[in-house]
Amino acid sequence: MKLEYIVGAIAILFVAQFFYGLAANPGSEFGGADGAAEDVISGIDPSYEPWDPGFPKFEPPGGETESLLFALQAAIGAIVIGYFFGYYRGKNQSGQ
Amino acid sequence: MHIFEGFLPSPWWQLWFAFSIPVILFGMYRLNRLVSERREIVPLLAVAGAFIFVLSSLKLPSVTGSSSHPTGTGMAAVLFGPAITSVLGLIVLIYQALFLSHGGISTLGANVASMGIVGPFVAYAFYKAASKVNMNFYLNIFLATAIADWVTYVVTSTQLALAFPAGGALTVSGFLSSFTAFAAVFATTQVPLAIMEGALTALIMKYVVQVKGDVLVNLQVLTSEAVNKLKGAVG
Numbered sequence: 001m002k003l004e005y006i007v008g009a010i011a012i013l014f015v016a017q018f019f020y021g022l023a024a025n026p027g028s029e030f031g032g033a034d035g036a037a038e039d040v041i042s043g044i045d046p047s048y049e050p051w052d053p054g055f056p057k058f059e060p061p062g063g064e065t066e067s068l069l070f071a072l073q074a075a076i077g078a079i080v081i082g083y084f085f086g087y088y089r090g091k092n093q094s095g096q
Numbered sequence: 097m098h099i100f101e102g103f104l105p106s107p108w109w110q111l112w113f114a115f116s117i118p119v120i121l122f123g124m125y126r127l128n129r130l131v132s133e134r135r136e137i138v139p140l141l142a143v144a145g146a147f148i149f150v151l152s153s154l155k156l157p158s159v160t161g162s163s164s165h166p167t168g169t170g171m172a173a174v175l176f177g178p179a180i181t182s183v184l185g186l187i188v189l190i191y192q193a194l195f196l197s198h199g200g201i202s203t204l205g206a207n208v209a210s211m212g213i214v215g216p217f218v219a220y221a222f223y224k225a226a227s228k229v230n231m232n233f234y235l236n237i238f239l240a241t242a243i244a245d246w247v248t249y250v251v252t253s254t255q256l257a258l259a260f261p262a263g264g265a266l267t268v269s270g271f272l273s274s275f276t277a278f279a280a281v282f283a284t285t286q287v288p289l290a291i292m293e294g295a296l297t298a299l300i301m302k303y304v305v306q307v308k309g310d311v312l313v314n315l316q317v318l319t320s321e322a323v324n325k326l327k328g329a330v331g
């Protein structure tokens with residue numbers, strides 16, 4: 001259980017750094033760093049326009065659909081991980 | 097680390113494709129061979145891919161007041177090597193580019209290079225080197241993954257600074273000035289996330305050792321003595 005305690009402590013420190021960040025950046029919405037890089041680009045080259053390679057793509061209409069797709073991504077991954085760990089664990093126990 | 101669609105001008109997006117495509121092809125070849133020779137690793141491959149899926153979907157807040165996400169590639173890199181990891185990274189990046197308008201098709205080459213190739217390569221190289229000097233397995237995984245996560249964002253900063261050097265022309269000082277600006281956004285934000293990701297990867301590897309230690313021996317990640325020692329430890 002030792003490693004679990006260490007990881008738990010790191011998770012608590014992670015939450016602490018978030019609250020520190022919250023206090024240090026009042027009014028920040030914690031937007032994506034990817035988007036912040038866009039601002040850096042327009043600071044360096046204000047005339048740059050992103051070009052369109054013309055691939056058909058789907059853009060989520062809003063934050064709700066986007067969060068749905070991100071949640072689906074996480075859920076699918078979590079199911080796969082949980083399924084195989086359970087499978088291995090059960091197999092090990094029945095083999096003993 | 098996602099460079100958005102259209103945000104890399106010519107010739108940079110082509111150059112990053114030229115960098116990534118050979119590695120992807122080699123990774124597909126390695127993946128095919130591994131899967132046909134060792135059917136028993138397929139579930140572990142699925143778990144490593146799923147781990148990338150989960151971690152790269154989590155947008156975590158950082159002390160800088162921005163959010164960013166872990167990459168999740170450290171586990172696959174240590175288990176299967178960077179070439180196979182690049183294929184797994186490609187799958188996740190295509191999903192995010194097509195359905196989430198996160199990243200893009202034109203920038204796929206560059207995004208695979210940072211998240212799928214250079215970061216995992218660093219994790220793999222670090223893990224192998226630290227194994228040689230008998231570093232504690234979980235500390236090794238933690239450091240290899242955290243460093244790889246962070247390096248991924250340093251690569252993104254480099255890619256953007258090469259494409260957008262300050263002053264317009266690509267000079268050393270223009271590159272460095274832009275790199276500093278991009279790294280301030282990415283690399284600083286990423287430090288707490290990299291630490292968290294390293295810790296989570298160490299934890300999931302602990303469970304892999306417990307339930308499927310023999311596969312780690314087959315993949316030459318650990319010796320069988322090391323697996324027995326880790327299993328026996330009350331850790």
